[in-house]
Amino acid sequence: MANVIIYSSDYCPYCVRAKQLLTSKGVAFEEICVDGKPAVRAEMAQKAGRTSVPQIxxxxxxxxxxxxxxALERAGKLDALLRA
Structure with a gap:
């Protein structure tokens, strides 16, 4: 199983939905919370090119x-990516 990292916020409904999908598939993931951590959010933004959460x-x-x-799940591509 591939290593999964998700940058998230405790107050973000999209983060909750993303984590629910991964959990429903039995996927373990490392969660990095950006709440109150501007340096961590900046690191995420630099890596992702986006400032919104979640970033996966x-x-x-x-x-x-x-x-x-x-979208990956609907296209049937998520499982293959997780297995890679």
């Missing part, structure tokens, strides 16, 4: 946010 990496590949993760 699977196996070192930036997949984007919640909508991007769900």
């Amino acid at each position: 990496w699977i196996g070192g590949t930036h997949v984007g946010g919640c909508d991007d993760l769900h």
Whole structure:
């Protein structure tokens, strides 16, 4: 199973949805909370090119946010990426 990292906020409904999808698939992930941590958010923004959360990496590949993760699932591509 690929290593999954998700930058998130405790107050973000999209973060909750993304984590729910991963959890429903039995995927363990490392969660990095950006709440009250401007340096961590800046690090995420530098890596992702985006400032919004969640930002998700699977196996070192930036997949984007919640909508991007769900689009991969709808297209049938998420499982293959998780197995890579």
